[in-house]
Amino acid sequence: MPSxxxxxxxxxxxxxxLSALIVxxxxxxxxxxxxxxxxxxxxxxxxxxxxxxxxxxxxxxxRGATPEPLVLGADLQTAQALRESAEPSQTEAAEPVAEPxxxxxxxGGNRLVPEPLEGDYYLxxxxxxxxxxxxxxxxxxxxxDCNEPEVFSQIVEIARRYDAMLTLFPTGEALMSEGMAEGxxxxxxxxxxxxxxxxxxxxxxxxxxxxxxxxxxxxxxIAASYVVGKDYEQxxxxxxxxxxxxxxxxxxxxxxxxxxxxxxxxxSYKGMTAEQLIDTLExxxxxxxxxxxxSMEVFETFIQEASRKGYKLVTMNKLFGLNxxxxxxKLTIDQQTLPTMDDYVSTYYDLKLNYxxxxxxxxxxxxxxxxxLTDEAAxxxxxxxxxxSIAVSAFQAKIGEAATGNATVNTQERLFAxxxxxxx
Numbered sequence: 001m002p003s004x005x006x007x008x009x010x011x012x013x014x015x016x017x018l019s020a021l022i023v024x025x026x027x028x029x030x031x032x033x034x035x036x037x038x039x040x041x042x043x044x045x046x047x048x049x050x051x052x053x054x055x056x057x058x059x060x061x062x063r064g065a066t067p068e069p070l071v072l073g074a075d076l077q078t079a080q081a082l083r084e085s086a087e088p089s090q091t092e093a094a095e096p097v098a099e100p101x102x103x104x105x106x107x108g109g110n111r112l113v114p115e116p117l118e119g120d121y122y123l124x125x126x127x128x129x130x131x132x133x134x135x136x137x138x139x140x141x142x143x144x145d146c147n148e149p150e151v152f153s154q155i156v157e158i159a160r161r162y163d164a165m166l167t168l169f170p171t172g173e174a175l176m177s178e179g180m181a182e183g184x185x186x187x188x189x190x191x192x193x194x195x196x197x198x199x200x201x202x203x204x205x206x207x208x209x210x211x212x213x214x215x216x217x218x219x220x221x222i223a224a225s226y227v228v229g230k231d232y233e234q235x236x237x238x239x240x241x242x243x244x245x246x247x248x249x250x251x252x253x254x255x256x257x258x259x260x261x262x263x264x265x266x267x268s269y270k271g272m273t274a275e276q277l278i279d280t281l282e283x284x285x286x287x288x289x290x291x292x293x294x295s296m297e298v299f300e301t302f303i304q305e306a307s308r309k310g311y312k313l314v315t316m317n318k319l320f321g322l323n324x325x326x327x328x329x330k331l332t333i334d335q336q337t338l339p340t341m342d343d344y345v346s347t348y349y350d351l352k353l354n355y356x357x358x359x360x361x362x363x364x365x366x367x368x369x370x371x372x373l374t375d376e377a378a379x380x381x382x383x384x385x386x387x388x389s390i391a392v393s394a395f396q397a398k399i400g401e402a403a404t405g406n407a408t409v410n411t412q413e414r415l416f417a418x419x420x421x422x423x424x
Contacts, residue, residue, distance in 0.1 A: 110320065110321055110322070111130060112129045112130050112131060112284075112319070112320045112321045113126070113129075113130070113260070113261075113320055113321075113322075114126065114127070114128075114130065114261075116261070117246070117349075118349075119248065119347070119349035119350075120248065120347045120349070121248055121251045121252040121255065122248070122251050123251050123254065123255055123259065123260065123261035123262065124260065124261035124262075125245050125246075125261060125262050125264050126236060126260070126261050126262065126263050126264060126286070126316065126320065127264035127265060127266055127286060128266045128282075128284045128285050128286055129284035129286075129319045129320050129321075130284065131283045131284035131319075132283075133283070135283060135284075136312060137283050137310055137311045137312060138283065138284065138311065138312045138313075138314050138318070138319050139281065139282075139283070139284070139285045139286070139287060139306060139311050139312075139313060139314075139319070140167055140285075140286045140287070140313070140314060140315060140316045140318075140319040141159070141164055141165075141166055141167065141287055141289065141303060141313050142166070142167045142168075142169060142238075142263070142265060142286060142287065142288050142289065142316065143155060143166055143167070143168050143169065143289050143290065143291075144169045144198060144238065144288065144289070144290040144291075145169070145170065145171060145174060145198065145202070145290050145291050146168050146169070146170035146171075146174050146180075146184075146291065147170065147171060147173070147174035147177065147291060148291040149177075149179060149180060149183070151291045151296060152180075152183070152291065153183070154296065155289070155296070155299060156183075156187065156191075158299060158300045158303065159303065159313075160191070162303050162304055162307045162313070163307070163313070164303050164307070164313035165191075165192060165193060165194075165313060165314050165315045165318070166187070166193045166194070166315070167193070167194040167196060167236075167263075167315045167316045167317075168184070168187065168193055168194060168195050168196065169196050169197070169198040169236075169238045169263070170184065170195070170198060171198050171199060171200060171201065171202045171220065172199070172200030172201065172216075172219050172220035172222075172223040172224075173200060173201055173202070175220070175223040175224060175226075175227050176223050176226075176227075181227045184227050184228075185227055185228055185229060188228050188232070188327065189228065189229075189327070192315070193315065194315040194316060194317055194326070195224050195227075195228070195232060195234070196234050196235065196236040196237070196238065196263060196316070197217060197220050197221060197224070197234050197236065197237040197238070197254075197259075198220065198237075198238050199216045199217060199220055199237075199239075199240070200215075200216045200217075200219040200220040200223065201216060202240065203216055203240065204240045204241070204244070204356075204382070205217075205239055205240060205244060205247060205249075205250055206239075206240075206244050206247050206250075206356050206357050206358045206360070206361065206382045207358075207361070207382055210249065210341040210344060211340070211341070213249060213250070213253060213341070214253055214338060214339060214340060214341050215338065217237060217250075217253060217254065217257065218257070218338050218339065221234055221257060222333050222336065225331060225333050226331070226333060228327060229331060230327050230328045230329065230330060230331050231327075231328030231329075231330065231331060231332055231333075232326060232327060232328070233258070233323070233326040233327075233328070234257070234259060234326070235259055235260040235261075235316070235317060235322055235323075235326070236259060236260060236261065236262070236263035236316060237250065237254045237259055237262055237263060238262070238263040238264075239262065241356050242264055242265070242268075243354050243355055243356045244356040244357060245262045245264050246349075246355050246357055247356070247357040247358055247359075248346060248347070248349060248357065248358070248359060249341070249344060249346070249358050250262065252341065252344050253339070253341060253344075256339045257339070260320075260322060263286075263316065264286070265286040265287060265288040266280070266282075266284075266285035266286045266287065267280045267285065267286075267287055267288070268287070268288040268289075269287070269288065269289050269294065269295050269298040269299070269302075270288075270294075272298070273298070274297070274298045274301035274302050274305075277298060277302050278301075278302060278305045278306070281305075281306055281309060281311065283311075284319065286316065286319070287302070346358075346359065346362075348409040348412045348413060349409065350406065350407065350408050350409060351363060351384055351406065351407040351412070352384060352406045352407075353384055353385070353386075353389055353405065353406070354383070354384060354385075355383075355384040356382050356383050356384070357382065357384075358382065360380075360382050360383065360384045360388070361380045361381075361382045362380075363384075363388070363392075363407055363412065363415070364378075364379075364380035364381070364382075364388055365380045366415055366416060366420075367388070367391045367392070367395065367415070368380070370395070370415075370420055370421070370422050370423055371422050371423035371424060372391040372392075372394050372395050372423045373387065373388070373391045377391075384407075389405035389406075390405065392405050392406070392407050392411065393405040394423065395411070395414075395415060395420075395421075395423075396411055398421050398423070399411075399414050399421065401414075
C-alpha cells in the first residue's frame with residue numbers, strides 16, 4: 001500500500017491536470033465567442049468588407065459600375081436626401097447636442113500652428129506651418145473640388161510618381177458621385193491621403209442661413225465617413241473663397257465639429273507659372289491646386305521640382321504636427337446628430353477690404369438703410385469691395401472718426417446704434 005506521502009503527491013498531480021484542462025476549455029470558449037461576434041470580417045456600411053482589394057494599387061474611375069446606395073439609418077438622411085438641393089431651415093434642424101470634447105486636432109501647445117485671430121469663436125487659419133530652418137523640409141499639396149474623375153485620376157498618378165501625399169478637399173457631391181467612392185476610399189486607406197471638408201454642394205457659405213451653413217458642412221463630413229467605411233476625423237474646412245476664411249459663423253460651427261481650424265494656403269497656382277510657383281518654395285508652405293486644365297499644367301512640374309530640391313510633400317496634418325490617426329474602428333453615422341447654431345451669437349469684429357463674410361452682408365444692408373450705399377452698390381453681396389469701403393469712410397467722417405474705410409468694432413457699434421446719422 002502506498003505511503004501517505006505518495007498518495008498525497010498523486011492527488012496533487014491529479015488536481016494540476018484537472019486545472020489545466022479547465023483553463024484550456026475556457027480559452028477555447030472565449031475564442032469561439034469572439035469568432036461568432038466578429039464574424040471574422042470587418043463590415044462596411046452595407047455589410048460588405050471595407051478592406052481594399054489586393055489589386056487596388058491605382059486610382060480607378062469606375063463610372064461604369066453602380067455604387068452601393070447610401071444608407072444612413074432610420075434617423076438620418078438617405079442617399080436621396082443627401083443629394084437634395086433644397087436645404088431645411090434652421091428651425092427644421094435636429095435638436096442641439098452637447099458640445100464635443102476637444103479632439104487631438106484641437107489640442108494646444110503646438111508651436112507649428114498659427115495663433116487664431118482676435119475676436120469671439122475664432123480658430124487658427126492654416127495658411128502655413130511655423131516651421132524653422134532646423135525642422136525637416138516639408139510642404140503640403142492640397143487639391144480642391146476633386147469632382148472630375150479623369151483629372152483627379154491623373155493628379156493621383158502624378159503624386160504617387162513623386163511620393164507626394166495629398167490633402168484633398170472634395171465637395172460632398174464629389175464624394176457621393178457615381179464611380180468616385182472607391183477612388184476616394186483607396187486614397188485614404190491605401191495611400192494615406194487626407195480627406196477634408198469643402199462643403200457639400202460648394203455653396204458660398206457667407207450667403208447661407210445659419211441652418212443651411214450647418215447642414216452643408218455636416219453633410220460633407222457624414223459623406224466622408226460613409227465613403228471611407230469608418231468614422232473619419234476631419235480637421236480642416238476650406239471655404240468657397242479664400243477671403244471667406246474670416247467668417248465668424250464658420251469658425252463657430254467647425255469648432256462644434258471638432259475641427260482644428262480653417263484651411264487657407266500660402267500660394268495658389270492661379271495666376272502663376274510653374275517657375276513662379278517654384279520660386280516661392282519655403283519650409284511650411286501650403287499650395288493649392290484644383291481640377292482645371294491650368295492647374296494640371298503647373299502641378300507636375302511644380303511637385304517634381306519641389307521633390308528634387310529636397311522637400312517632403314506631406315499632408316496638412318503631418319505639416320502641422322496634428323493627429324494623423326484619423327480613421328476609426330467602425331462606422332457610426334447612424335448615431336450622429338446634426339449640431340445646430342441655435343447658440344450662436346454674432347459679435348462685432350474688424351471688417352476690411354476684400355473680406356467675404358456674413359457680417360459684411362449685415363454691414364452693407366445697414367449702410368444701404370442709412371443711405372450710404374445707393375443704387376446697384378446698395379445690394380448686399382457679402383464682399384467688402386471699393387463701394388463698401390467708400391460708404392464706410394463716409395459714415396466714419398459723419399461721426400468724426402478717421403475715415404479709413406475699414407469697419408472697426410467701434411464703427412460698427414455706431415453704425416448699428418438707434419441714433420446712427422443718416423447720409424447727407
